[in-house]
Amino acid sequence: MKLASRHHRLWLLLMLSALLLFACTLSMPSFISKTPGGTGQNPASGGSLLQDPGVGLSDLKSYHVSFHQDISGTLDGKPFEKHTHIELSRLGGQADFVRELNGTDQPDSYFHLVATDSAVYRWNSVDETCQGEAGQMLAGEAQEPAALLLAVRTANKVGNETINGIAAVHYTFDENTLGLSEPKPAIQGNLWLAEQGGTVVKYTLEAAMPSPVTGTGQEAAQSWSYELSQVDTLEQVTLPAGCEAVPVDIPAMADATNVIRRSGFMEYSTGSTATQVVDLYYHSLDALGWKVTQAEPGGELKLPLGMLFTNGDQRLAITVDAVDAAEGGGLDVNLFVYNPAELAAAAAAEPTSTPGAIVPPSGPQPTIDPSKSGLPADVPLYPGATDLQKIGPALRFSVPDAPDLVATFYRQQMPANGWTSLQEANSGGQIVQTWTKADRIGNFMIGVKDGKTSVMFSSNK
Numbered sequence: 001m002k003l004a005s006r007h008h009r010l011w012l013l014l015m016l017s018a019l020l021l022f023a024c025t026l027s028m029p030s031f032i033s034k035t036p037g038g039t040g041q042n043p044a045s046g047g048s049l050l051q052d053p054g055v056g057l058s059d060l061k062s063y064h065v066s067f068h069q070d071i072s073g074t075l076d077g078k079p080f081e082k083h084t085h086i087e088l089s090r091l092g093g094q095a096d097f098v099r100e101l102n103g104t105d106q107p108d109s110y111f112h113l114v115a116t117d118s119a120v121y122r123w124n125s126v127d128e129t130c131q132g133e134a135g136q137m138l139a140g141e142a143q144e145p146a147a148l149l150l151a152v153r154t155a156n157k158v159g160n161e162t163i164n165g166i167a168a169v170h171y172t173f174d175e176n177t178l179g180l181s182e183p184k185p186a187i188q189g190n191l192w193l194a195e196q197g198g199t200v201v202k203y204t205l206e207a208a209m210p211s212p213v214t215g216t217g218q219e220a221a222q223s224w225s226y227e228l229s230q231v232d233t234l235e236q237v238t239l240p241a242g243c244e245a246v247p248v249d250i251p252a253m254a255d256a257t258n259v260i261r262r263s264g265f266m267e268y269s270t271g272s273t274a275t276q277v278v279d280l281y282y283h284s285l286d287a288l289g290w291k292v293t294q295a296e297p298g299g300e301l302k303l304p305l306g307m308l309f310t311n312g313d314q315r316l317a318i319t320v321d322a323v324d325a326a327e328g329g330g331l332d333v334n335l336f337v338y339n340p341a342e343l344a345a346a347a348a349a350e351p352t353s354t355p356g357a358i359v360p361p362s363g364p365q366p367t368i369d370p371s372k373s374g375l376p377a378d379v380p381l382y383p384g385a386t387d388l389q390k391i392g393p394a395l396r397f398s399v400p401d402a403p404d405l406v407a408t409f410y411r412q413q414m415p416a417n418g419w420t421s422l423q424e425a426n427s428g429g430q431i432v433q434t435w436t437k438a439d440r441i442g443n444f445m446i447g448v449k450d451g452k453t454s455v456m457f458s459s460n461k
Helices: 002-025 274-284 340-349 403-416
Strands: 062-075 078-091 094-103 106-115 119-123 131-134 156-163 166-174 187-194 200-207 218-229 257-262 265-270 305-311 314-322 331-338 386-391 394-399 420-427 430-437 440-449 452-459
Touching: 078 218, 166 200, 274 305, 274 314, 274 331, 305 440, 314 430, 314 440, 331 420, 403 420, 403 430, 403 440, 403 452
Parallel strands: none
Antiparallel strands: 062 078, 062 218, 078 094, 094 106, 106 119, 119 131, 131 257, 156 166, 166 187, 187 200, 200 218, 257 265, 265 331, 305 314, 314 331, 386 394, 394 452, 420 430, 430 440, 440 452
16 A cells, blocks of 8 residues: 555656646747737727637537647757647546647657546556546646637638638738737738637648748747637547546445555555445445355455456456554455456467566476465466565565566466456556456565565465
8 A cells, every 4th residue: 555655646746747847848939929818809899809819618518629830940050840739628627638749859748638527547658558546637737729829919800601610700810910029920820719709719820930040049930720629519538448447436435544546446445344345345336237246255254355246348356455553454455447358358469478587397496395385276386486484364485586577477377377367567666466266366466675576475265
């Protein structure tokens, strides 16, 4: 539990750092000099045509906007380019936000966020597995693309048009209507405002390369485009395929503390008894569509214990274990939601061997007699294991190889012995693997202790 908490705090620090980097990276071009904010007004009233490019968005039930900005030219006389692409869908407090940045002398940047009513999912590359967590978005995390547009003081009316099913008024503008500081670049702009509410429906801007070119600072041509669509038509924000949902609907004990909910996983501590924990899940999950696969445990419960439920193709594995008195006592409850077919497909896609991995019979023989190790007959002992210790219901031993090699060994050997992977996580350098076989749950904790790789295995049977 403490490792998970440290991981959570580290994640928050990294996210805040990323936000600060984004604020610096996605800077507005040097020619911008925005007029004060306000609400959209008609020029005839004495105000600007568009003082606030975000006007009216908060009044919409749902919408999608896209923003592209391409800059190409020179920076202090050297070739320079920068490209920004943002897509944002909003539905109440829900959002689907994608931002891509690339350009000269900066690494490509990708950020994808999906926020539901009770959880937030984040990706930092297109190939990364989503990381979901219960809670809300950070302030400004899904930036509104309209905030990047320039206010427009005056413009020439072209006529009425329909854009993406929205009745709008088309205007054109140039550098003299934007309130820019000297020297002004030559600009050709088009603006479409919704007839009802004045919301920006479409906005394009083409800025020419400054003339004359001095070779000092950023001198570049720019192209902007912004478009609003799907107004009040989105029914829900959905997760991409393969993104495991955060189990926010599955209850925790009323006295639960240190509750962590992440993609496909929940963990918490409780002062309740094991019988009370079992009672909660055997009598509350049916209403959520989960069905039991075994009779409710009764009598004196032996820890650790495991429970397994099904809901269509989904499985829910729950483990309950005692917490050492030195760490506060009570129980530690872990819940894993998974799809066996997806796990099998993922395992099949992985390489069958890893260079350097130790796989019997080629590896060294264990220094502990496997038959006397205390491990179940279908849980292999790692080759070269030493320092066997029995710690409560668990077994701990040391091994001669790095944690990632040990994890690879058990990824190969456990399925060969009939076990199915439930979950694997790496937190602070400690690898945790959870396996199931029939009504059994087994856990490996693999990390470094006193300069040696330490492996601890526990199971409910």
